[in-house]
Amino acid sequence: MTHSVPPPQRQGGARTVRVPEDRAGQRLDNFLLGQLKGVPRSLVYKLVRSGQVRVNGGRAKAERKLEDGDEVRIPPVRLDPPGERAAPAKGLLAAVEGAIAFEDERLLALNKPAGLASHGGSGIGFGAIETLRALRPGATLELVHRLDRDTSGLLVVAKKRSALAQLQALMRTDGGIAKRYLALLVGRMPDGVMSVDAPLHVGLRQGGERHVQVRDEGKPSLSHFRVLERRGGHSWCEVRIATGRTHQIRVHARHIGHPVAGDDKYGDPEANRRLRERTGLRRMCLHAASLEFALDDGAAPYVLHAPLPAELKDALGRLD
Numbered sequence: 001m002t003h004s005v006p007p008p009q010r011q012g013g014a015r016t017v018r019v020p021e022d023r024a025g026q027r028l029d030n031f032l033l034g035q036l037k038g039v040p041r042s043l044v045y046k047l048v049r050s051g052q053v054r055v056n057g058g059r060a061k062a063e064r065k066l067e068d069g070d071e072v073r074i075p076p077v078r079l080d081p082p083g084e085r086a087a088p089a090k091g092l093l094a095a096v097e098g099a100i101a102f103e104d105e106r107l108l109a110l111n112k113p114a115g116l117a118s119h120g121g122s123g124i125g126f127g128a129i130e131t132l133r134a135l136r137p138g139a140t141l142e143l144v145h146r147l148d149r150d151t152s153g154l155l156v157v158a159k160k161r162s163a164l165a166q167l168q169a170l171m172r173t174d175g176g177i178a179k180r181y182l183a184l185l186v187g188r189m190p191d192g193v194m195s196v197d198a199p200l201h202v203g204l205r206q207g208g209e210r211h212v213q214v215r216d217e218g219k220p221s222l223s224h225f226r227v228l229e230r231r232g233g234h235s236w237c238e239v240r241i242a243t244g245r246t247h248q249i250r251v252h253a254r255h256i257g258h259p260v261a262g263d264d265k266y267g268d269p270e271a272n273r274r275l276r277e278r279t280g281l282r283r284m285c286l287h288a289a290s291l292e293f294a295l296d297d298g299a300a301p302y303v304l305h306a307p308l309p310a311e312l313k314d315a316l317g318r319l320d
């Protein structure tokens with residue numbers, strides 16, 4: 001399917017949509033994806049960057065959280081259908097179907113494999129959410145949060161707008177969602193819990209990727225690292241995060257001098273090379289292991305777990 005961005009139009013074509021109460025707190029890009037069915041995420045970002053999308057008459061960033069009653073100007077988009085739309089490969093469909101760790105009438109939790117993006121775009125045809133939508137045609141599925149492409153583990157998808165709104169509200173509340181990760185950190189971490197309270201700033205995109213740094217002008221970010229055991233000169237740790245910033249664990253781990261093993265972006269290249277030679281592992285050693293939260297004002301508790309992938313288990317075994 002090809003697409004083109006029409007030039008800004010002052011008269012006709014564009015429409016204005018008032019944000020309903022149940023969409024308050026949703027990111028602008030996700031709101032637009034719901035309004036522009038079938039439009040690639042990459043095109044949505046182009047529309048926002050070019051200023052053709054307006055919120056209350058002004059330009060806005062894709063990550064802006066919308067409020068009840070906001071007025072969003074949505075420009076016309078031309079889609080040129082070449083015929084039958086492509087679908088995810090059968091192997092990908094089967095892998096994602098087999099990775100569903102939990103599902104009820106409101107939520108679906110995926111034990112996302114490493115290497116699978118949370119969503120498509122930037123040259124990625126199908127991410128986890130597009131593949132799930134192909135598996136559940138006609139269902140309303142929305143990402144509650146995201147995981148880095150190279151991080152495995154729990155990725156939660158809402159099946160109802162009410163569940164999405166509740167979960168987004170919990171994410172904005174301190175302690176609303178308890179997140180537990182497992183990570184192999186380079187070197188010997190000290191015993192006990194090491195808390196890292198360091199603000200994170202998302203830098204300019206380079207080559208389509210974000211680069212995050214610890215900087216005073218960044219957003220408050222808090223991570224807690226605890227050593228579970230030591231393996232081959234490295235530290236197998238539990239990580240709990242009080243905030244959910246982009247690349248938070250990876251950047252905080254680097255900040256304390258113990259980067260995540262296998263991390264090609266923020267890690268130690270020489271340590272990564274030695275790990276590959278010793279274990280054969282070619283992925284980042286970071287896994288979103290569990291999530292705990294409660295919907296309906298605490299009346300509906302959820303405790304979700306994602307088993308450690310086989311390739312991480314095998315690599316840890318080779319480090320004994």
